[in-house]
Amino acid sequence: MALSDTGTARRPIGLEGDAFSRWLSQHSPTLLLGLLLVLLPAAATDFVLDQIVGWTLVLGMIALSLMFLAGYGGMVSLVQMTVAGLAGYSITVLGASSLPSISLFWPWWVAAPLAILIAVAFGTLAGALSARTEGIYTIMITLALASAFFYLTLQNWSIFNGFNGFTSVPAPIFLGVNWKSPVPLYYLILFCAGLSYVAVLYVSRAPFGIALQGARDNPRRMEAIGFNVMAHRIAAYAFAAVIAAVGGILLVWLNNQISPGTAGIQATIDLLVIAVVGGLGHPIGAFIGAFIYVILRTFALDALVAVGLDGRRFQTIIGLGFLVIVLFSPDGVIGIWRRWLARAASSRRGIGR
């Protein structure tokens, strides 16, 4: 697949010699970024914490689950936003909301795992359905499933409360901390996002991830050497669904509401845009894409008006930007970055010679 030929599988896996310092130098940008994010609440306002960085991390997590399937599995699944939405709806219906006629008000430690379980079951089932067909069919089938869920939430009033959705879905209070307030919520999101990032990196280098990438590149050959390609793909869907489900619950807690638009067709497509713009070659791409998207969404309106254009043409900007990336840098922003690094390195070598 053209979009994902920069997979991480080719990197050296074993660490020899002065392992720790090499690991440190190899990962210094990631570690620096992590440190920055941990220290951020000391400097940033609540708006930046929740609306910019919080949103970036949550959308990044959901995009990460799409990146995992598309980048390592070669399956562009558009159902990941729906998995997140289903988890969000589940925790609203099982837990607390402003609608006592629908919500069951179970404690969070029952509602959250159940919500994740429901969403993962759905994600796995959707995966099992679409993994039966090859390649480009996946997009069609998952897009149809995602739209089905959107129209269901729009039409159904008995469970999903139709067009209105739910408001006042608070994050719970546990361990003596009110997770609704900005800083604790930020750390909760940061923890989950960091964990899922590391998990995806780990799985991509574990035997399962390597086999999945093998199935992406040559399913027939993998089948011939004894791998059950179908099972690997469905397991990948299940793993991705866990990340998307956690992201969906955090999205509801962050947003304090959920409505059909949360997992609507537009949101589904935006998620694909995020993942592709960031780049499907490395897990960090999902977060980079989410950051660009959130920045654009937050500031593009004002910026467009400032240069004398109609602020409502935000979607055109998103669409054109997406087209430019797909047409000129199919491996996303990461690809641009990598090519730039390679060019810098080669020109340095040229000077040295």
Next chain:
Amino acid sequence: MATALGDEGTARGARRGDALGRWINHHPLAALSLAVIVIFCLWLILAPWPQGFEDWFGRKRLFINALFNGITLGGLYFLVAAGFTLIFGLMRNVNLAHGSLYLFGGYMGYEAGVWTGSWLLSFVVAFLCCAIVGAAMQILIFRRMEGQDLRQTLVTLGLSIVFADLMVWVWGGNAIQIDTPDYLTGPVPTPIVVALKPSGDAIFLQYPRVRLVIFAAAVLIGIGMWLALHRTRIGMMIRAGVDDRDMLSVLGYRVQLLFVLVFAFGAGLAGMAGIVGGTFQSISLGEDSHFLLASLVVVIVGGMGSIPGAALGALIIGLSEQFGLVYFQNYATVATFVIMVVVLALRPQGLLGRR
């Protein structure tokens, strides 16, 4: 009575010795139940319903209306999905901008109708506009990335985002209704009994003329496409291209020209469907994704790249949507998707698709 007819069918089929007869001989039980179902359906449609049945199932008028609406909606879905499936079958290009072309055709047809005052002329305008856009997409973009399915699909996705936003810019978010021309307005009496008056006289179904005419046109277009595919030289080239694109091009046929023609034709069909949709219902923001979705489901159910499959899928989806709307409002779209999921689980290539 049903049994007798079923047996008779078996005997006749066997005497003729054709494929149907052989099938009936091999599956007598299936054939019998199929005959019973067909007869039951005919009874449902033609006979006035007894009071007890109406009490349990609902009024017959509702049922017949849902049936007719479903079939005519199926005609509209076929117009949209036929181009989609043709483009996919030949070029392996999942054109996610197909819904945008539908919407664009609807708007252009509306403008043309306002300018010229002719409903029929607006079809020509919509077809030409969308065909030009489609051909431009194929020549300017997709030709450069042949064989890269995913990238092409992503490009169509980006285009659909931009198109949707530009159309909101030009035509706003309000729904636009295309007026039915005078000679097609009003109902047509049909020979189907809806109910009985207390006096015992039958009340016959009145159905909008425009919907029946458009359905007939969709059927004609479908038959025309089938004939063009199976009886003409270009059709032969298209079918050969669906099976093996590279071989066709090696044999010296101008595959690129074929691609442009098929893309333009498929886009033009979607544009004409936009006018039909604007006459049946209305065209507005969001209809693009609705019809994109409808064509996705239709071709998934019917089978990718197959015109008869698109017709069958469109009929099934149209009917299930309309019956869902009448009999279980809360879950209307779910019925459609249950059908899709069942088809995918049992026959991943679609009902009439080939592997």
